[in-house]
Amino acid sequence: MPELPEVETVRRAVARALSGQRLTRVHARRHDLRVPLPRDFARRLEGRRVRKVARRAKFLLVHLDGRDVLVAHLGMSGRMRLFRKPAPRAERHDHVEIEAGRRVLRFNDPRRFGLMALVPKDKLAGHKWFRSLGPEPLGADFTGRRLAERLKGRRTSLKAALMDQRIVAGLGNIYVSEAMFRAGLSPRRRAGSVQGALAGKLARAIKSVLRAAIAAGGSTLRDHRRPSGEIGYFQHRFAVYGREGKPCPGCTCDIKKTGGIKRLVQGGRATFYCPRKQG
DNA sequence: AACAAGACCTGCATGC
DNA sequence: TGCATGCAGGTCTTGT
Numbered sequence: 001m002p003e004l005p006e007v008e009t010v011r012r013a014v015a016r017a018l019s020g021q022r023l024t025r026v027h028a029r030r031h032d033l034r035v036p037l038p039r040d041f042a043r044r045l046e047g048r049r050v051r052k053v054a055r056r057a058k059f060l061l062v063h064l065d066g067r068d069v070l071v072a073h074l075g076m077s078g079r080m081r082l083f084r085k086p087a088p089r090a091e092r093h094d095h096v097e098i099e100a101g102r103r104v105l106r107f108n109d110p111r112r113f114g115l116m117a118l119v120p121k122d123k124l125a126g127h128k129w130f131r132s133l134g135p136e137p138l139g140a141d142f143t144g145r146r147l148a149e150r151l152k153g154r155r156t157s158l159k160a161a162l163m164d165q166r167i168v169a170g171l172g173n174i175y176v177s178e179a180m181f182r183a184g185l186s187p188r189r190r191a192g193s194v195q196g197a198l199a200g201k202l203a204r205a206i207k208s209v210l211r212a213a214i215a216a217g218g219s220t221l222r223d224h225r226r227p228s229g230e231i232g233y234f235q236h237r238f239a240v241y242g243r244e245g246k247p248c249p250g251c252t253c254d255i256k257k258t259g260g261i262k263r264l265v266q267g268g269r270a271t272f273y274c275p276r277k278q279g
Numbered sequence: 280a281a282c283a284a285g286a287c288c289t290g291c292a293t294g295c
Numbered sequence: 296t297g298c299a300t301g302c303a304g305g306t307c308t309t310g311t
Binding site for chain 2: 034075076077093110111112113153154155156160222267268
Binding site for chain 3: 002003006034058073074075076077111113114129163165172173174175219221222223224241269270
């Protein structure tokens, strides 16, 4: 489910609730997540104080005093929910519960593609999850030039390249389609051919769609909820994603003649695009 | 090295 | 209604 804007929405809520708090009680209801939780997971967290809550790509990083960083990934169906004590009864697929003062944070993940892990601070940068990640698209150093460098020589499709976390970190199926639409680039185009001004246009499109989505609280299709339980609203602003056969925004052509937005499958994943605007 | 395809796990929408 | 099927926003591994 969650791509960069959804994880960022979660990060902000968790940061507000937990920054400066001490973790008073940690309970793992099941240990067999995608990456099995260590036996001493709870013990290593209890008593630690939260320094800051950060994000890298789609990973949430809870920096603590002491040795470890709590790393979380929401996979496809993961959710973080925040409650005030007394928290309601735990639900099915609530795998981990963390109490901090009068707050309770619960990690719920039906499909168990998500993970929680403890990584020692000094091992974080070199860890396999982080060492080969591409640039943060909302960072100041993510420019057209930087993107062009990373796409150069790639013979795969632009769609597949933008899904690759080593090229740009944090995009997923939804925002890749939306960004290519904003940039007017075909998903089938050879990735390495996007250079110069086109790469600049694409970098700006990626930034603009991510910023707009974060401002809307992310997109709620099935799974994503903000930790407060509120939904996100960006799904109402999709130009192409999930809109096969519908007109794209600002389109003046006759939908009966053009067929509207097209869906195609690339690498087993659906891609949505407007053939007229994304030649 | 780059790339494609399959695996992982569960829930839900769809169609019969 | 019940059942089978296919599909879902991500990442990792394997094989070419």
